[in-house]
Amino acid sequence: MKSDELLALFLRRGVLWPTAEIYGGAQGLYDYGPLGTALKRNLEEAWTAWFVGLSHDYYRIDATDLLPEAVVRASGHLENFTDPEIVCAQCHNVFRADTVLEKVRPEGVDGLTAAQIGEIVHAEHVRCPNCGSTALEVPPPFNLMFGVDFGVTGKERAYLRPETAQSSYLAFARMWEVGRHALPLGIAVVGKAYRNEIAPRQVLFRMRAFTQAELQIFFDPEHFALPFDRVREEKLPMLRVARRESGAEEPEWIAASELVASGGLPEFYVYHLAHLYRFFHDVLGYPAERIRFFEKSDTERAFYNRIQFDAEVKLESLGGYKELGAVHYRGDYDLGRHSEGSGKKLSVTLTDGRTVRPHVLELTFGVDRNLWALADIHLGRDGDRTVWKLPPYLAPLTAGVFPLIEKAHAAYALRLADELALVGLRVQYDDAGAIGRRYARMDEAGTPFDVTIDGVTVADGPERDTVTVRERDSKAQTRVPASDVAARLLASVRFPRPART
Numbered sequence: 114m115k116s117d118e119l120l121a122l123f124l125r126r127g128v129l130w131p132t133a134e135i136y137g138g139a140q141g142l143y144d145y146g147p148l149g150t151a152l153k154r155n156l157e158e159a160w161t162a163w164f165v166g167l168s169h170d171y172y173r174i175d176a177t178d179l180l181p182e183a184v185v186r187a188s189g190h191l192e193n194f195t196d197p198e199i200v201c202a203q204c205h206n207v208f209r210a211d212t213v214l215e216k217v218r219p220e221g222v223d224g225l226t227a228a229q230i231g232e233i234v235h236a237e238h239v240r241c242p243n244c245g246s247t248a249l250e251v252p253p254p255f256n257l258m259f260g261v262d263f264g265v266t267g268k269e270r271a272y273l274r275p276e277t278a279q280s281s282y283l284a285f286a287r288m289w290e291v292g293r294h295a296l297p298l299g300i301a302v303v304g305k306a307y308r309n310e311i312a313p314r315q316v317l318f319r320m321r322a323f324t325q326a327e328l329q330i331f332f333d334p335e336h337f338a339l340p341f342d343r344v345r346e347e348k349l350p351m352l353r354v355a356r357r358e359s360g361a362e363e364p365e366w367i368a369a370s371e372l373v374a375s376g377g378l379p380e381f382y383v384y385h386l387a388h389l390y391r392f393f394h395d396v397l398g399y400p401a402e403r404i405r406f407f408e409k410s411d412t413e414r415a416f417y418n419r420i421q422f423d424a425e426v427k428l429e430s431l432g433g434y435k436e437l438g439a440v441h442y443r444g445d446y447d448l449g450r451h452s453e454g455s456g457k458k459l460s461v462t463l464t465d466g467r468t469v470r471p472h473v474l475e476l477t478f479g480v481d482r483n484l485w486a487l488a489d490i491h492l493g494r495d496g497d498r499t500v501w502k503l504p505p506y507l508a509p510l511t512a513g514v515f516p517l518i519e520k521a522h523a524a525y526a527l528r529l530a531d532e533l534a535l536v537g538l539r540v541q542y543d544d545a546g547a548i549g550r551r552y553a554r555m556d557e558a559g560t561p562f563d564v565t566i567d568g569v570t571v572a573d574g575p576e577r578d579t580v581t582v583r584e585r586d587s588k589a590q591t592r593v594p595a596s597d598v599a600a601r602l603l604a605s606v607r608f609p610r611p612a613r614t
């Protein structure tokens with residue numbers, strides 16, 4: 114599906130809509146409706162079940178969106194969290210420098226000063242994408258954080274967090290105190306982050322308020338024991354720097370063992386990369402041939418990242434590979450900066466007597482982007498119907514519950530819908546229109562099952578009554594005892610989990 118078609122369907126079904134839509138919307142802000150909210154919540158829970166489920170020592174916390182200025186000063190965001198922009202003196206439009214220079218400098222503009230970007234603009238005779246003028250200027254960089262007054266005096270500043278990761282770094286000292294004084298220690302946050310993007314675009318891909326799911330794993334750099342055998346044989350779709358430089362776009366499948374033995378990557382890194390692959394492929398259902406791990410080179414990655422692969426998925430609606438997550442080996446950069454900023458040590462003493470400042474492995478995941486990807490990949494045409502083939506545990510609704518004939522079967526259907534809701538299932542009662550129309554509405558919303566109450570149900574009597582269960586993807590219908598429906602549906606909505614360490 115094209116991006117416009119997908120967005121039109123989202124709007125029509127109330128999956129999401131622009132914030133302040135009645136005022137014409139606000140650039141880069143979207144609100145989720147009932148279907149979108151349920152899907153997003155399920156996606157967050159699936160992520161948590163999988164990644165926090167990797168270890169008994171990984172935990173999820175909930176932290177505020179506001180950070181005091183001292184935090185973003187120490188983290189470097191106050192100084193460096195900028196996007197170079199280019200302003201047209203003719204038409205006064207403002208553009209991201211990397212977008213304007215996409216053709217002449219495909220590797221991007223990270224690390225360049227405004228003056229250096231100005232030189233490229235001049236030397237390459239770059240023109241305004243809007244009016245074609247060459248009167249382009251490169252102003253001093255613009256900080257992407259939203260600052261707010263904090264307290265009533267107007268003297269204190271706070272910032273909407275630009276990434277959830279900072280909340281985990283701030284929590285480390287307390288989590289160490291309340292925990293079992295051992296590494297690794299994983300601290301996950303799922304929540305909103307905010308960036309004052311110069312050019313919000315591609316709906317859920319560059320927003321000014323968005324949801325991240327991030328796991329920061331604090332570990333002993335000399336010893337990170339994990340069951341590598343579980344992933345040793347697994348092949349991963351790698352696009353390494355050398356391969357990229359040869360012009361390749363498609364990844365090469367390399368075994369985890371080989372990435373460690375001859376690929377120069379540590380076991381702990383490959384282990385978590387393999388679990389990210391499994392999450393994309395096994396849990397979210399992204400096809401293997403659409404996934405690649407894109408290695409960032411020395412000059413492309415942030416200076417504090419020692420290893421960085423972006424997890425990219427090919428999306429038809431957006432015309433190519435898009436970053437949906439990443440794995441960053443950040444060394445001790447973060448705790449080092451916050452140790453300096455706060456005056457606290459932030460190093461820990463281990464049982465063998467060594468005192469170490471933990472290193473950080475960061476797993477990031479864009480919740481909104483992946484919600485879009487779930488539509489791009491699983492929503493499509495099947496003959497004359499539109500079907501969203503979401504895995505049942507992600508589907509906003511698990512089942513539609515329909516009376517075949519409203520007058521005769523509504524009471525029974527409403528009672529069954531209540532019973533299913535009471536055991537925690539997400540069900541929707543619907544008696545409007547022909548049964549085929551009701552199926553179609555559920556297929557489009559991604560609902561994996563439809564339960565229909567008909568004459569046979571009621572005639573059989575309460576002891577041994579049966580209902581039909583229709584399966585979305587195959588359209589197969591089976592009669593099952595009404596008393597079995599809850600157990601069947603519950604089995605389908607359990608989130609997959611990895612084996613724990």
Ligand SMILES: [Zn+2]
Binds near residue numbers: 202205243
């Ligand atoms: Zn212009």
